[in-house]
Amino acid sequence: MLSFKTLYEAEFGRITVPANGAQAVGKEFDTAGDQMESHAKRLPGMWEGKDGETAVTLLQDQKVPLEGAGEVFRKTSQVLTDLGSRLKTQQDNVRQTVSEAETRIPAKVNIADGSVTPEPIKNPESYSDAALIRERQRRQSLAKSYANLFKQQLEVARQVDRRAKGYLDRLDQYKDAGKAYNVKVEDKGPGLIKKPEAGLIYKDGKWQPSTEKFPPTHYMSWRKNPQTGKFEPIRDSAGNFVPAFRDPNTGEIIPALVDNRTGRLVTDRQGNPIQVIRDPNYRGDPLNAHLIAANPDADPRTPQNRKPVHPTIKLAEKGVGGEHTWLGDPKGGQSEFLGGDLKHKTTLSSGWNAGAGAEVSDGNAFGKAEIGGNLIKFATEADYGNGPFKAKVGGEALIGANAELEGSIGKDGVNAKAGAFAGAKAKVTGSTEFAGVGVGAEAEGWAGAGAEAEFNLGRGPDGKFHIGGKVGVGLGLGGKVGGNVTIDPKEIVKFANPFD
Numbered sequence: 001m002l003s004f005k006t007l008y009e010a011e012f013g014r015i016t017v018p019a020n021g022a023q024a025v026g027k028e029f030d031t032a033g034d035q036m037e038s039h040a041k042r043l044p045g046m047w048e049g050k051d052g053e054t055a056v057t058l059l060q061d062q063k064v065p066l067e068g069a070g071e072v073f074r075k076t077s078q079v080l081t082d083l084g085s086r087l088k089t090q091q092d093n094v095r096q097t098v099s100e101a102e103t104r105i106p107a108k109v110n111i112a113d114g115s116v117t118p119e120p121i122k123n124p125e126s127y128s129d130a131a132l133i134r135e136r137q138r139r140q141s142l143a144k145s146y147a148n149l150f151k152q153q154l155e156v157a158r159q160v161d162r163r164a165k166g167y168l169d170r171l172d173q174y175k176d177a178g179k180a181y182n183v184k185v186e187d188k189g190p191g192l193i194k195k196p197e198a199g200l201i202y203k204d205g206k207w208q209p210s211t212e213k214f215p216p217t218h219y220m221s222w223r224k225n226p227q228t229g230k231f232e233p234i235r236d237s238a239g240n241f242v243p244a245f246r247d248p249n250t251g252e253i254i255p256a257l258v259d260n261r262t263g264r265l266v267t268d269r270q271g272n273p274i275q276v277i278r279d280p281n282y283r284g285d286p287l288n289a290h291l292i293a294a295n296p297d298a299d300p301r302t303p304q305n306r307k308p309v310h311p312t313i314k315l316a317e318k319g320v321g322g323e324h325t326w327l328g329d330p331k332g333g334q335s336e337f338l339g340g341d342l343k344h345k346t347t348l349s350s351g352w353n354a355g356a357g358a359e360v361s362d363g364n365a366f367g368k369a370e371i372g373g374n375l376i377k378f379a380t381e382a383d384y385g386n387g388p389f390k391a392k393v394g395g396e397a398l399i400g401a402n403a404e405l406e407g408s409i410g411k412d413g414v415n416a417k418a419g420a421f422a423g424a425k426a427k428v429t430g431s432t433e434f435a436g437v438g439v440g441a442e443a444e445g446w447a448g449a450g451a452e453a454e455f456n457l458g459r460g461p462d463g464k465f466h467i468g469g470k471v472g473v474g475l476g477l478g479g480k481v482g483g484n485v486t487i488d489p490k491e492i493v494k495f496a497n498p499f500d
Contacts, residue, residue: 001158002154002157002158002161004094004111004112004113004150004154005112005113007087007090007091007094007154007157008091008094008098008111009111010087010091012084012087012088013084013088014084015080015081015083015084015087016080016081016084019076019077019078019080019084020077023073023077026071026073026074026076026077030067034063037060040060079164079167082164083160083161083164086157086160087157087160087161090156090157090160091157093153094150094153094154097146097149097150097153098111100146101116101142101143101146104142105118105119105139105142105143105146106118106119107119107139107142107143107146109146114147114150114151114154116143116144116147116150117143118139118140118142118143119139121136121139
């Protein structure tokens with residue numbers, strides 16, 4: 001609840017900062033909606049198959065809820081702007097009344113609670129007894145009147161605060177922003193990418209969709225190094241990568257079989273590399289094929305000489321720091337990569353370092369940064385807000401403006417949080433690739449002690465995809481705001497990671 005001390009001392013003009021931040025986030029949601037619509041038009045040229053069709057439908061359906069979320073933040077901006085203006089007006093009235101009371105009575109006004117104590121009468125001997133009594137009564141009466149006036153002014157400010165909070169709470173229930181979609185994806189296996197493009201690139205201080213295209217797809221053979229236990233591309237004596245087998249009749253590249261014991265291509269009696277046998281029941285897809293047993297004399301047409309192998313194939317993903325990284329689960333044979341360094345991982349959970357202050361684990365990038373400073377000074381020692389935010393330096397109380405930013409970017413989406421002390425300015429930037437689609441938002445705000453901002457886009461602990469955010473305003477200046485879009489992917493596992 002708003003206190004008299006806060007009403008008198010707070011810098012309500014700073015509420016314009018989170019208001020502007022909410023306005024900016026609203027525009028970002030609108031832009032994201034337009035991007036969804038744009039990518040939905042482009043995706044058919046990049047992703048074929050049933051999953052690709054479902055992805056297009058999902059992207060098309062997100063424009064309305066994203067614009068609804070944008071409307072929530074725009075209305076939030078209006079509420080915060082009006083709140084700051086009204087509280088500033090009431091603060092000016094209170095400060096003027098305090099000055100008037102101190103000079104008219106005269107009296108000492110306790111800023112902590114708005115109580116009024118008359119000053120002792122100077123030179124009481126100059127008054128007659130009756131006049132002295134009347135002067136004391138006058139001062140006591142005025143002190144009581146001013147104390148009641150302060151209570152009335154404080155109540156007006158609290159009513160403004162409560163009305164703003166009520167409106168912000170109603171915004172949380174905004175129907176378009178909370179609209180959910182249930183998407184069912186028929187399991188038809190991995191989608192096929194025919195025009196792969198880079199997803200994210202860290203540029204100009206933030207993650208954003210990359211427009212650069214990967215080089216043409218390369219196929220090469222690889223084996224497990226018996227000394228290191230790692231999978232490595234096979235090179236010839238000159239150090240060149242050994243390509244996978246190309247069908248001399250059709251010119252089509254077909255994965256060839258590699259003997260992991262020797263690291264060499266398995267050949268028939270004529271020295272021709274033995275091909276991977278396509279599964280005729282699986283659309284002829286070589287990514288999910290039957291491999292011939294590692295026997296140079298084996299007849300590939302003999303069923304007992306074939307064994308089923310189901311390798312995990314994923315697109316090369318953009319790693320923190322700009323490195324193309326292959327994330328898959330190869331077990332032997334042949335692999336495909338889309339430009340950059342070829343890296344094999346036996347499991348996603350092994351994780352890898354991604355530069356200072358960041359790491360990747362289970363396909364997600366996590367980062368943490370701290371910002372700080374001192375923004376607000378008072379002439380006397382202060383106990384301000386909802387915590388022990390006070391320090392005494394040279395007779396001035398400095399309210400620490402320390403903020404901590406935490407966030408993650410990865411296959412489960414973006415989750416960015418900023419918790420701030422009094423006077424803190426928090427900036428949250430996030431973007432992610434969702435089925436090849438870049439989406440991002442940036443929020444910047446200040447709301448005094450207890451401020452917090454949060455933006456998330458991705459899969460939550462409940463297995464659902466959430467798009468939303470909230471801004472919490474401390475110091476009794478209102479409630480939390482935000483919108484949320486939930487995608488309930490009951491059968492969308494393949495869509496979330498189409499190459500798992």
